[in-house]
Amino acid sequence: MIFFIRVRKSIFGLLLLLILSGSMQTVLAVEPSPERQVALRHLLKNDCGACHGLTLQGGMGPALLPDNLNGKPDEFLVATILNGRKGTAMPPWQPFMNHDEALWLIGVLRKSVH
Ligand code: HEC
Structure with a gap:
């Protein structure tokens, strides 16, 4: 049971990271x-x-x-x-x-x- 909760938490964290890095890309556009x-x-x-x-x-x-x-x-x-x-x-x-x-x-x- 605890194992499943851990997995779900880490998937959630991973999703959050993906969403954040996606939106960061538009904010932190690299200057040429x-x-x-x-x-x-x-x-x-x-x-x-x-x-x-x-x-x-x-x-x-x-x-x-x-x-x-x-x-x-x-x-x-x-x-x-x-x-x-x-x-x-x-x-x-x-x-x-x-x-x-x-x-x-x-x-x-x-x-x-x-
Ligand atoms: C061969 C001709 C041609 C060249 C070269 C060209 N454009 Fe255009 N551009 C056009 C035309 C025609 C339109 C209008 C398209 C339409 O009717 O929607 C346009 C539209 C645009 C728009 C949209 C303007 C708006 O108000 O919506 C931008 C931005 C733009 N061009 C940037 C550039 C940039 C930056 C370059 C060079 C890297 C460039 N264009 C080179 C012909 C050209």
Whole structure:
């Protein structure tokens, strides 16, 4: 009997740990290294800028200025960057950056410090 209680307790602990580590991941997004930040800003200007405008005020793609992103959740925009949008010109950038890097880029766009 005690054995079963122990097992159930440890399974509960394990579940709790899994849930906690899942939510921690979004809170503790890792900042890209300084070198990577330079590369990502470069990408933003040259590649994203080709469609969204050199100053991101819009072009073939919509403007990506703080006001344009206001009210759109981080994860929605991260998914747009990583997966692109089917049926539109927005391509997937998953091969070139990971989740945390896309999230960092959104932060840069929201602060408009590019
Ligand atoms: C080939 C053109 C093209 C390139 C290159 C491109 N985009 Fe886009 N992007 C688009 C288009 C078009 C849309 C609008 C899609 C739609 O109609 O929903 C879009 C949408 C977006 C959105 C969603 C905006 C919103 O208000 O919902 C974000 C964020 C975004 N792009 C970021 C980027 C980033 C970051 C890069 C570079 C890593 C990039 N895009 C490169 C064409 C492009």
